[in-house]
Amino acid sequence: MYGTVNGFTYGWITPVVAYVMACLGAALGLRCTVRALVMERSRRAGWLALGAVSIGSGIWTMHFIAMMGFTVDQVEINYDKSITFLSLGVAIAVVGAGVFLVGFFGRGAPVLLAAGAITGVGVAAMHYLGMAGMKLEADLAYNTGTVYLSIGIAVAAATAALWAAVSVKGFAASIGASLIMGVAVTGMHYTGMAALRVHLHDSGIAGGLGGASPAAILAPVLIGPVVFLFLAGVVVALDPPGVQQTRYEPVREPAQGRRPR
Template identity: 35%
Template sequence: MSHEMHHFSMGLWVLFLAYAVSVIGSLVGLICVQHAMAAADRSVRWRLTACAALSIGGVAIWLMHFLGMTGFDIPGSAVRYDLSLTVLSMVLSVGATGFGLVVVGSRASWPGRGVRLVAAGVVMGLAVSAMHYTGMWAIRIRGSIDHEPTFVIASIVIGVVAATAALWFSQVAGRWYLRVPAALLMGVAVISLHYTGMAGVRVHVDPAAAPPVGVSVTQLLFPAFGLGMVVLGTAAVILLLTPSQADVELDEQITRWVSSPAEPEPAPVSRSV
């Protein structure tokens, strides 16, 4: 028999905060991707792609998940988390996002961009879904947790569609007025995956079981939130220090102008009187 549980025990503000963090992480990640696509230097592209993977995978997806979990409460049992599995879920999220961005952003001519987009979206969506359920696997309660297959399948489908859309947005949202709605939609997709999966959670409390062992969500959240802010701040600094394509072209024009030899002035023409 399923036991009572709450998803918003701390209030709906948790939902809005999680959504806001997901949108901000997505927006910073999209900006990093666009600068990476425009960069001619390979080291700059890799650096910006890494920032995008951390911003989207680490903040927009993973941090949003644990912000949402602050409202998860089970009357009659404490809720604890296994730290190693929690870290594994973060690695899955960041790694999957980085993989998808590298595949889609590849400048290779084969296979086609559409094929790369779909393949990367499927792999990234499956890995992000695995992140969610690895995070759920890390939960320790006085009893057991089950997931209804229908909601699991629905959340995985949402994950694949959301990942594919996120990768597509990363390629087309080149202008600022496209990045903002793209980030808003990505935040909706991430929130939808999370709460669709949570809708299928069923808990079974056993009063005779031993108290759960692990860290609480608040002990986990404050360091994670601080790390997420460091990631976003670092990405912002790197973006500010990375010259735009227009700056690079201007520097090249100035260099050519300075290095080009001055043309000799024409000799004066003598006139006979």
């Protein structure tokens, strides 16, 4: 027997808030990456790391805010916190791999495609690992074709985001890129959810595990990443505006036979 799946238990509230968090993480990450690319290499790693954590936290927060609106009518859902936080680590690590690749090895097509593939597959892995953290009296099954489609969307979104990070200039352009990335990342999530089928155990019908609602379980877990995104926004906002416009240039010696003025 299959359970009745509802991904919009609270209507459009959770999808909209999830989208906003994805855009916030993307915007902060793009601004950090832009600043990193105009700095000397010795200072680049810190901004790239901040950008990776911002994007990864935004994607992860988007996923679990969206999951607060996910229910199966016949059973209660709990979450394994260790797997949930492991999925956060995966999101940050794979985004970091992509960001550092383009940050230190150039912005050519081969690097962008490789970085986008690594990051996109990693983001999809974060999504399905987070789904594996659900505890309910049922077995989860996925439509293979829809899963591949969600991975393709994730790879395309990651590649576009990395391209924007190294190509888009200006605050307004970064905001526009982050809005597009938010659509792609949120679309990847709901495409992956559309692939899901929940096969109930006999013991899961009419009550199941019981316990707290997904919102009650996930809300405390989300506090840390949300606070981090806020603090990252403060750091980006307070960074002296001249810093990101400065490139490292070696001091040039005056030409022979000419005296400096």
